Amino acid sequence: MLTFPNAKINIGLNITEKRPDSFHNIESVFYPVNWCDALEIIPSTQFGFQSSGLAIPGDQTSNLCVKAYHLLRNEYPVLNTGSVLFHLHKVIPMGAGLGGGSADGAFALKMLNEIFELNLSTVALQNFARRLGSDCAFFIENRPVFCFNKGDEFEEYPLSLKGKFIVLVNPAIHISTAEAYGGVTPKKPEVSIKEALKLPLNKWEGLIKNDFEENLLWKYPAIAEIKKTLYEQKALYASMTGSGSTVYGIFEQETDLKSMFADFMVWQGYLT
Structure with missing residues (x-):
């Protein structure tokens, strides 16, 4: 069985408070993007894991696909x-x-559910996915949602960017979770993401914010320059996603910017 686990972007990311368990509560909208890995699972008499493409750090026991298998x-x-x-x-x-x-990890859960005919419900799969990581559960249904708490609780959100063109630029700057959160003071947003997203896309700038940006764009000028360039190239909206370092720009029409970011990893395509 072969599937293609896809990426997601954060549209807005508010760090609202620190939790007693040392995690943080957030508010964001997750939106799927068709930048994909490829995952194949074949029934066998013994377990095995191998990878190709980009090098994956750590040993295989820490990989979320392997953890998904052992969890089930x-x-x-x-x-x-x-x-x-x-x-x-x-x-x-x-x-x-x-x-x-x-x-x-989430796609592995869905595939294993099918291969072994476990007949797990969507809710059951989401609960297993939450045990793998905070945002894993999003990829079970894999559709736009407003997320809250640790980023693992969802509300359906009627946002469609179908037909818009997106450019994602990754400058290969590694930012640890501890570094990202260390530069943020949790606070309630002045403008609700839900309310701001009701405005036309070209009105989002300045209203829909990623709280990690304030510190990280100052600390890493290359990230700030990518965002600036995307706006100069007529992006309707540009933002860093998650805790970085990838920055995306959403455009009304197809815009080929690969040559402009020749030193970075770039993916571009239509949103669905």
Whole structure:
């Protein structure tokens, strides 16, 4: 079985408060983007995991695909009667604010559910995904949502950017979660993301904000320059996604900017 786990972007990201468990509560809209990895799972007599494409740091036990397999295996004995071979071709850059690893883990859960005929409901799959990571559950339904709490609780949100063109630029600057949150003072937003998103897309600038940007764009001028350039190229809206360092611009029409960002990793295409 072969699937293509996709990335997501954050449209707005407010860090509203620090939780007693040391996590943070956030508010954001997650939107799927068709920048994809490729994940193949084949039934086998013994377990195996291999990868190609971008190098994945750490050993395979820390990979969310492998964790997804063992998570289900601990709950459902049928997984002990057979095993699987994973092959992950990694295309989405890691630590980039795009949720690529989370997507891989969530898609692995969905595929294993089908291969072993577990008949898990969407809610059950989301609950397993939450045990893998905060934003993994988003990729079970994989559609635009308003997210809150740790980023793992969702409300349906009627946002469609279908037909708009998006350019994502990743400058390969690694920003750890601790570094990103260390530069933020949690606060309630002046303007609700839900309300701001009701405005036309070209009115979002200055209203829909990513709270990580204030510190990180000052600390890493290359990220700020990417955002500035996207606006100069007539982006309707541009923002860093997640805790960075990827920046995206949303355009009314197709805009080829690969040559402009020749030193960086770039993906561009239509939103659906």
